[in-house]
Amino acid sequence: MLKQAQLDLFAADHADRLLDDVSPRHLAGPGDARHVTHTLAAAGWTTRSDPLAPVVHLKSPDLCYQLQHEPQQAMVRSGWHLTGSVPGERWYASFGPVPAEIMAGFTDALLLPQTAPDLPEVRDTLAAAGWTHTRLPDGHAAHSPDGTVRIEHRPIRAEVDETPAWRIEVRPDPDHGPPVWTAWIAYFPPPHLIHGLVTALINPAPLQRNWQESEGHYNARRTESSVSPQAYVQAHRDRIDAVRAQVRAARRQAKKALTTSRTPHPCVPSAPVRQAR
Numbered sequence: 001m002l003k004q005a006q007l008d009l010f011a012a013d014h015a016d017r018l019l020d021d022v023s024p025r026h027l028a029g030p031g032d033a034r035h036v037t038h039t040l041a042a043a044g045w046t047t048r049s050d051p052l053a054p055v056v057h058l059k060s061p062d063l064c065y066q067l068q069h070e071p072q073q074a075m076v077r078s079g080w081h082l083t084g085s086v087p088g089e090r091w092y093a094s095f096g097p098v099p100a101e102i103m104a105g106f107t108d109a110l111l112l113p114q115t116a117p118d119l120p121e122v123r124d125t126l127a128a129a130g131w132t133h134t135r136l137p138d139g140h141a142a143h144s145p146d147g148t149v150r151i152e153h154r155p156i157r158a159e160v161d162e163t164p165a166w167r168i169e170v171r172p173d174p175d176h177g178p179p180v181w182t183a184w185i186a187y188f189p190p191p192h193l194i195h196g197l198v199t200a201l202i203n204p205a206p207l208q209r210n211w212q213e214s215e216g217h218y219n220a221r222r223t224e225s226s227v228s229p230q231a232y233v234q235a236h237r238d239r240i241d242a243v244r245a246q247v248r249a250a251r252r253q254a255k256k257a258l259t260t261s262r263t264p265h266p267c268v269p270s271a272p273v274r275q276a277r
Helices: 004-014 034-042 100-110 122-128 191-202 229-258
Strands: 019-023 056-059 065-069 080-086 089-095 132-136 139-143 149-155 164-170 181-187 207-210 221-224
Touching: 004 034, 004 229, 034 056, 034 065, 034 100, 034 229, 080 100, 100 191, 122 132, 122 139, 122 149, 122 191, 181 191
Parallel strands: none
Antiparallel strands: 019 207, 019 221, 056 065, 065 080, 080 089, 089 181, 132 139, 139 149, 149 164, 164 181
């Protein structure tokens, strides 16, 4: 559970730090991982790691999901690892040094029940944001308007029965240089997780970063932000409160549904999972 002392430490860490607006957001750098971990803790996720070690390991209350964050590994390989072990919804995801606010699009969706089955296709959402679509021999790909982000949905290996996986690759220049960060999401993630991630990725709003820290890519644009440190901290607190309220409402609905259902385990999906495309 998230404690008041942890929120106070977050506030102290960000007090009096002037902020820059950084865009595009996918080049803003990792940011504060607590944007993700505080939200999960506020939703009842528990720590399964040594608080004095840099690795963070969290598990959901129903033990169906887990997250591990290894910040010291983020620049050489995946720093975020997530798994879901719900029957019929087994998946794993790994992310490099992704901005925490984009990562939160995925993890925030994980806290809430699956949304309506009529979610728009991912490629339609991307097309509405100006992305281009390419059909591959074994799947699909989409490119951001500036060509620096590529999203693929195709098998990891060239095997006929291989389940398609999602891959995101961010480069500072189209098709040049090493990736800034990459992400893999494999097997059967619920569609609303992919939509949450994509929605956070394509959001045109800049992200706020400490003006004295240059953790973002040098191709990112930085301008003085109108967001004060106090407003930044308050936005974090408001976000925590909003997530707590949403999760409580969702759990009340789930508890009510269980009283009239024969479903033996609360994390078993009540309806078939439709794969996002």
